[in-house]
Amino acid sequence: MPTIRVELFEGRTVEQKRALAQALTEATVRTLGGSPDGVDILFFDIARHDWATGGNLWSDPPSPAG
Numbered sequence: 797m798p799t800i801r802v803e804l805f806e807g808r809t810v811e812q813k814r815a816l817a818q819a820l821t822e823a824t825v826r827t828l829g830g831s832p833d834g835v836d837i838l839f840f841d842i843a844r845h846d847w848a849t850g851g852n853l854w855s856d857p858p859s860p861a862g
């Protein structure tokens with residue numbers, strides 16, 4: 797069964813996650829076949845101070861140079 801991990805910044809609402817779970821499940825079944833009951837969606841809320849891109853934490857203010 798396909799299992800999809802979604803790692804995202806904390807703060808999204810249950811309604812947003814419900815809508816995303818439904819959209820991802822529909823897209824998975826449409827693309828791969830099978831049953832919606834066979835698709836698992838796992839959400840992982842990540843704090844901005846636990847996520848870095850380009851060496852910079854998302855919790856830090858952007859540098860003046862961009």
Ligand SMILES: O=C(O)C/C=C/C(=O)C(=O)O
Pocket residue numbers: 803804805806849
């Ligand atoms: O929007 C989120 O929840 C996470 C976004 C991450 C990025 O935009 C990135 O890593 O570049």
